[in-house]
Amino acid sequence: MSNSEFDKLSTTLGTQTIGSVVQVHQCIPSTNLLAYQLAQEGAVDGTIVIAEQQTAGRGRFDRTWHSPEGAGLYLSIILRPNFPTSQAPGVTIMTAVALADTLVGYSPLAVQIKWPNDVLLGGLKIAGILAEVTANQAKMVDSLIVGVGINVNHQAHDFPEELRSIATSLRSVTGSMVNRLDLLTSFLQRFQTEYDLYQADGLAPMIDRVRLYSSLSGRRVRLEIGRRITEGLVVDIDEQGCLVMEIDGRRQVVSSGEVTIAKR
Numbered sequence: 326m327s328n329s330e331f332d333k334l335s336t337t338l339g340t341q342t343i344g345s346v347v348q349v350h351q352c353i354p355s356t357n358l359l360a361y362q363l364a365q366e367g368a369v370d371g372t373i374v375i376a377e378q379q380t381a382g383r384g385r386f387d388r389t390w391h392s393p394e395g396a397g398l399y400l401s402i403i404l405r406p407n408f409p410t411s412q413a414p415g416v417t418i419m420t421a422v423a424l425a426d427t428l429v430g431y432s433p434l435a436v437q438i439k440w441p442n443d444v445l446l447g448g449l450k451i452a453g454i455l456a457e458v459t460a461n462q463a464k465m466v467d468s469l470i471v472g473v474g475i476n477v478n479h480q481a482h483d484f485p486e487e488l489r490s491i492a493t494s495l496r497s498v499t500g501s502m503v504n505r506l507d508l509l510t511s512f513l514q515r516f517q518t519e520y521d522l523y524q525a526d527g528l529a530p531m532i533d534r535v536r537l538y539s540s541l542s543g544r545r546v547r548l549e550i551g552r553r554i555t556e557g558l559v560v561d562i563d564e565q566g567c568l569v570m571e572i573d574g575r576r577q578v579v580s581s582g583e584v585t586i587a588k589r
């Protein structure tokens with residue numbers, strides 16, 4: 326653990342559960358990995374693991390999340406909700422809404438959610454979410470690790486070459502350095518609010534915002550589920566957090582997969 330600007334987080338947050346315990350690390354492989362281990366050891370609901378740098382930050386589909394020291398926010402929130410695993414995927418969408426609402430206050434560019442786990446600024450990726458669930462025998466959630474990576478003060482050279490045309494940071498967009506503690510505080514306070522709503526009523530209280538922020542609505546997309554690739558029109562995101570598509574004239578509800586805008 327380290328001396329860091331994030332050390333005072335749990336006292337300044339004022340949230341009920343989120344951030345009741347905060348661990349700050351200088352350099353670890355992955356906050357999701359450490360959070361998983363802590364959850365196995367009984368970490369309480371709302372525990373947060375933050376790192377200044379990750380050496381093996383992970384994204385969806387085993388991708389790498391580049392986590393240069395001090396540039397971004399890299400954190401994992403351990404949740405212990407009392408709901409079945411079927412409700413876990415919606416937490417990714419809920420987190421994306423909390424992130425989008427936070428970023429609106431920082432950016433002059435349009436904030437969008439690219440289903441299910443990306444947040445975009447001006448069409449470029451600024452944040453990603455990796456939620457990982459463990460369950461008990463009754464298929465109830467035992468722990469839900471919500472990993473969040475936000476590109477905050479990255480400059481172009483902080484991204485690997487292949488990401489420079491598809492990723493951005495708050496600093497690149499606004500032209501100035503952003504205080505990471507303020508940003509994190511504001512995100513976690515919104516996260517607490519949305520999480521309380523989600524536990525009571527699922528995505529219903531935020532579905533209008535999900536639809537408003539969605540970068541895919543009305544777009545033709547390429548959908549990849551494992552080795553299966555199809556194309557179709559995105560019609561909606563439903564209250565279960567699924568993508569509703571029209572594929573070959575038939576309505577289909579998609580609960581997971583990788584979506585990209587189709588080339589014409």
Ligand code: BTN
Nearest residue numbers: 355357382383384385453472474
């Ligand atoms: C994605 O876009 O595919 C999800 C990226 C999630 C990255 C964050 S950074 C903090 C946490 N720890 C990890 O190893 N991954 C998540």
